Amino acid sequence: MSEPLVRVEGLTVAYRGVRVVDGVSFTIEAGGSYGLVGESGSGKSTVAGTLTASLGPDADVSAAAIVVDGSDVPTLGRERLRRFRRDVVAVVHQEPGLALNPTMPVGRQVAEVLRATGSGRAEAESGTVEAFTRVGLPDPDTIGVRYPHELSGGQQQRVAIAMALVSRPRLLVLDEPTTGLDSTVEAGIMALIDELREETGFATLLISHNLPLVAAHCERVGVLRHGVLVEEGSARTVLGAPSEPYTVQLVEALPDITAGKAARGTTEDDVLVSVRGLRKEYDGAVALDGIDLDLHRGEVLGVVGESGSGKTTFGRALAGLVRYDGTVTTAASAAGDGPGRRTPPVQVVFQNADASLNPRRTVRQVLGRAIRLLGGEGSAEDLAARVGLDAEVLDRRPAQLSGGQKQRVAIARAFAGPVPLVVCDEPTSALDVSVQARILDLVLDLQRTTGTTCVFVSHDLAVVRRVADRIAVFDAGRIVDVGPAEQLFDAGRHPRTRELVAAAFDLRRRAGLVAAVPDGVVDA
């Protein structure tokens, strides 16, 4: 049998004596697809970095072999390394907005790669148009004159892929290529990569924290944990019948789209917040286009939609963080008690817990202040215990906390007192899957014990399905569909809803995570 395209044996990488990758070995066949899964900090991007010899000088790399397409990567000299990077590997990074040069039209950026591989000017121009056509960009003839900021996130990533593929690499490294993109855009990008791989026969190394995504698009999967490859095998075996406890844990932590929480008795008449004709424009672009909705006391309303659908603006309007046209009446303020014009204390749990906590405050200060301001009872210790934080983290600052702990602090702060409404704006989308499951449980638990009304905004249908009593689907600033969560899969829902459900199911079906798909979903 011939030599595989990529052969890594006993790879160990250390930074200042700390091992971040420890004895990793794997191979990728020519034209094959390999997925590396792991949580943040597991060393998956570092592994990818060694394949292109692009780790910094303080990385201490040792390996029995790092061979890509017959080249022993660590021993390549400067000039040969440059040619190797040009001809053999290409990388697509997580943030296309950062990977593209903001001051250069995208066409010129792609043409630059072609020029570097020895094409003439005219050749490079026609090659660029051809590359844009292949990655399915609209108006491939003219889109090249646009700057990156004039393209959507999905289009930017398509440009990055086009740029990676014009040099016809043997190996394409995809480092979280769709994180930060909407689910339907993600599906489009991944389908494109699969299609191009079959057409041109390059191999892919897909790095992601998204288990179903990797399983659906890779033949073989490796699971990394703390720099160690704990499990490896075909995608179907690793996900369908995982043998390592860690993998089992990862698979079980995935939000199951078919399982929602038990439906609670709805109290239709007990309206807490009533939204009428809510409209918001940003410089002429309509973000919210006439929203009418009643929020019932004690319910969890799930809000789903793609980015740009207005779901985040809706949450911010409820919290009074943006100016808007229309009315948002809360029962509490309608009663008109209390002197002064103190706004109803709607609380928000932001997506990025990192930014939503003051870096100079300890957890104790944050929670203590929240209890005082929101009129809560008990001490910071009690509140921390309620959200599952150890007493020892109370005197730490945000920089010393993990992502999950930070979000727990932010959630505790929001639920610190008897607030009527909490808006959760994608609170788990920056977190690892296993952490996400626990944070969702926490929100549900707090919501249930306090009876607080909750608006839960997310692009992930499975997440929303898990926490919500009712789900509202946003599209282009309007609510196109709203109804009890358990009726989400019913046939005859709005086409947009069916599309979202289908995209979520498709991934899980291909990953072998759901055996049966409810009727009326598959055809979409």
Add this chain to the structure above:
Amino acid sequence: MTAVVPGALATDAPVATGPEQTAGSRRARRGWRALLGRPTFLVSVAVLVWWVVLAVGWHALGLQPFAKSGELLQAPSAAHWFGTDSLGRDVFARVAAGARPALVIGPFGAALATVLGGTLGLVAGFHRGWVDTALMRFFDVLLALPSLIFLVVLVGAFGVSTPALVLIVGVLFAPGIARIVRAAVLVEMGKSYVQAARLQGESALRAMLTELLPNVVGVFVVQAVLSLGAAIFITASLSFLGLGSQPPAADWGLDINANRAYLQAAWWTVVFPGVAVASIVVAANLIADNLKEVAE
């Protein structure tokens, strides 16, 4: 200028519990150690201390900046380290005594500029909207004026008394500081913790002082030290133009101007006051650079 210690970067709202204090002081100690390992910082501090000691203690050292203490225009020697000037006065004594006006107007002017500019920048960045627009356009106008000409006009209007000069330097430097502080505030406002505090019912003033200020205090300190150097330089320029101290006062800018004519024959009468101004300005800038690098 007591704020120019890295410990100030780590101080926080005083809800002090045991472990909190140790965490804070550990950070402060690490900051100090990083600073003390930097030669440029140590040398710059030594230079500043040297001038402060002379400014405060030249009397006690028995220096005679106003008396004729030797022959005219003597070159530097053991008796007169920096030589003598055209009136036979000891140049070393005059340079030492000249540190006092430089170290009065400069620091107080810089402090005023930092407080004034910092507050306005904080308010503008926090409130945005028309407050921000109005303040920034006004500052644009001030910054567009050539500073020395602007100074000359102000000095003409308000006189050359020390309080007037402090006020003028403060007003002159405030807009630049305001803009930089505002930029830092805008970065912080982009993070949601200020919004979160407002949502919890924190007042605007408290959100500004307890949430925002501790996170931009590093910028304040660096700007304060930078403007200290610039303020000393501008004070020397003013007295060079005859708009500051008047003869026979010992003042660096004044001495440079008075001895200009002897530059070829007696270089020491000009070079030593010049070196004095340069050393203090460079030292202040290096300290600011080091503080900035350590804070990052």
